[in-house]
Amino acid sequence: MARELLGSLLVRRIGDQTLSGRIVETEAYKGLEDPASHAYKGDRGRAKIMFGEVGHAYVYFTYGNHFCVNVVAKDTKTPAGAVLLRALQPVEGVDVMAKNRGLAEPRDLASGPGKLTRALSIDRSFYGADLTVKGALYIAEGWVEPVERVGVSPRIGIKKAADRPWRFFLEPNVFVSRYRSRT
DNA sequence: CACCCGATTATCT
DNA sequence: GATAATCGGGTGT
Numbered sequence: 001m002a003r004e005l006l007g008s009l010l011v012r013r014i015g016d017q018t019l020s021g022r023i024v025e026t027e028a029y030k031g032l033e034d035p036a037s038h039a040y041k042g043d044r045g046r047a048k049i050m051f052g053e054v055g056h057a058y059v060y061f062t063y064g065n066h067f068c069v070n071v072v073a074k075d076t077k078t079p080a081g082a083v084l085l086r087a088l089q090p091v092e093g094v095d096v097m098a099k100n101r102g103l104a105e106p107r108d109l110a111s112g113p114g115k116l117t118r119a120l121s122i123d124r125s126f127y128g129a130d131l132t133v134k135g136a137l138y139i140a141e142g143w144v145e146p147v148e149r150v151g152v153s154p155r156i157g158i159k160k161a162a163d164r165p166w167r168f169f170l171e172p173n174v175f176v177s178r179y180r181s182r183t
Numbered sequence: 184c185a186c187c188c189g190a191t192t193a194t195c196t
Numbered sequence: 197g198a199t200a201a202t203c204g205g206g207t208g209t
Contacts, residue, residue: 027201036201038194045194063202064191070201084201114202157201177202 001073002028002083002168005139007146010088012120012137019096019120020140021088021110025169025176027155029070031080035160039080046127050080055132055139058082059117059124066114069122071131071139086156086167088116089175112177146170 005023012019031039031050038047038060049058050072058070074081088110090097097109097119110116117123122137131139148170155167156177169176 029201038201041195060201061193062200064193064200066202068201086201112202118203155201159200 001071002026002166003150004143005071005083005085006150006168006170008143009091009140010085010116010120010137011092011134011140012122014121014136017093017096019093020091021097021116021120022091022175023085023087024089024173025085025087025167027084027086027168028073028166029082029084031074031078034164036155036158036162036164037080037082039082043080047080049128050082052128053130055130057126057129057131057137059122059127061124062114067117067123068113069117069126084113085116086113087111087169087176088119089173090119107174111175115177148173 005026008023009020010023029037031037034040039050043051046060054072056072058072059067061067070082070084073083090106090109098104100119100121101109110119126137129137151169151171152165153167154162154165
């Protein structure tokens, strides 16, 4: 699913305003067998949602400053799993995203998991939200085949299970995260 | 571009 | 008390 989500559109509606971005970077997190996953310790706490319905949002707060958003994803035999959305290519409402971020440069607006939630005003109120139905936050229907290639690398910013190549990104693409991103 | 660091809080030991 | 699925600002090459 981390691969499949590349190229699809994440949409945030606020009143009559629409903000959206094309997903250009993702990371896969498994459950009980993935030491880097928040679901590694089981069906409890904030990770509870990762054991729930696919297509729902797992939003968590980290480093005392940032929210990150995941899409719950797993097959029917797997108890838990999610895909972290790491970067967006801004599409609609770029001016509002710039305002939310206090920046003007499009490539810096959503090029990181904490940046994209700030750009789209995504916070813990979306914990558990169903991203498959058109609401305040959803993934649009009509997935478009990416024209870019899919690059693969180890996941970023983790220490446990850091060897697993479960980060996926479209390349060439200037909107992917650049901190500590080596391909 | 590479590396370093402080901010700030939920979660775990 | 320590760590963390991060970011932005700083320094030095």
